[in-house]
Amino acid sequence: MHARIAALFAVFAISSHALAEQVQVAVAANFTAPLQAIAAEFEKDTGHSVVASFGATGQLYAQIQNGAPFEVFFSADESTPAKLDSEGLGVSGSRFTYAVGSLVLWSAKPGYLDGSDAALKANQYKHLAIANPKAAPYGLAATEVLDKLGLSAAVKDKLVEGQSITQAHQFIATGNAELGFVALSQVYKDGQLSSGSAWMVPAQMHTPIKQDALILKKGEHNPATAALTEYLKGEKAAKIIKSFGYQL
């Protein structure tokens, strides 16, 4: 009986759009692909629509602080949402970890990496791309891995920095850097590597990349905002998030 009523409501929501709202979200660059996939499902299931802006966490923070109309913020780290929360820009108690990122050493060339760190240690490349470690958690994690391997000094002059991991990925994808550290989500789809070759960096080699979300004050009274964050915590979203190589 309950299911029937729910179905009736769903039909009502979709057909009339009377209950459909729009939610505007800010999303860290690494979560672009999964969020698009989740948003498509969310829109189908609830009738609400998602308008997403993708960017580097620090840049989105600056925009939110200066009045950007975002209602939910999907950060690439834990500290930025915490900061916004303490500054009174978030809805207190709404913060949660939506994904734990995986770092991967990736090359656009098939066979360049053999699933281990051998090529990284061999140091036969000219450029190693990372995201700016001060701005991007994946960049910071990459420097921790290099430290752990004792390679920091050896590769210092070969490091090229992208402002976000999107740019680091761009450097590698265009062949300008032979290899580099990116988010697994950028090169992974449906449970496998979508192109090139890679070394999956063991999670214990760096601080966990916990990615937190926060409902912002502007979205406090929008029903679609809560619907989206609940949807993110649900099973359907979890499946999508995992298929892009994140942990939960």
Add this chain to the structure above:
Amino acid sequence: MPLTKADFAAVLLTLELASLTTLLLLLTGTPIAWWLARTQSKWKQPIGAIVALPLVLPPTVIGFYLLVSMGPHGFIGQLTQSLGLGTLTFTFTGLVIGSVFYSLPFVVQPLQNAFEAIGRAPLEAAATLRAGPWDAFFTVVLPLAKPGFITASILGFAHTVGEFGVVLMIGGNIPGKTQVASVQIYNHVETMEYAQAHWLAGGMVLFSFIVLLALYSGRSSGRSSTRVWQ
């Protein structure tokens, strides 16, 4: 300490990049502007349009095509690799080449206007006095077009200082090599170091204002050949 060592290095690098770019632009832009000012060729309009492209193209377009064409699979990359130079992305040389293209119209257009304003008469007079074309260029054209050269230099220099998108896309943020002031400001904003961002950004505003003030003051007291963009 308002500015860090990295900030100073970025400012210095920016000035170096802008100076070298301006010099190269004066050397390459002068013959292009001269040709555009004099020619009756049907290629005048297409070439003029190509030179003006960076005026309207977003820097992301220029940066993206430079990244791809300078890369190991691109035509510039293939050329530089066959010459044993490696690839130019993430190098200072790469930035200079990108900047030359990016600021080209800012140098060529004022020069072209200056050359067009001189007209044929002074050159014909020089020819009757048996001055060869090179002689006439250096003794007649250059002095007459001096305000145009000043405008071109200032605009080329200032526009290169203000370059951001292209450097961001092909630079790789390497301190001392490709980390220029505009990128450093972006770094500070991204990492929430707003105080340092203010020092650099404020300096940039002041610098740009002084440059434009110098340009406009020179223009109002100078000749008509200093006009830029009609």
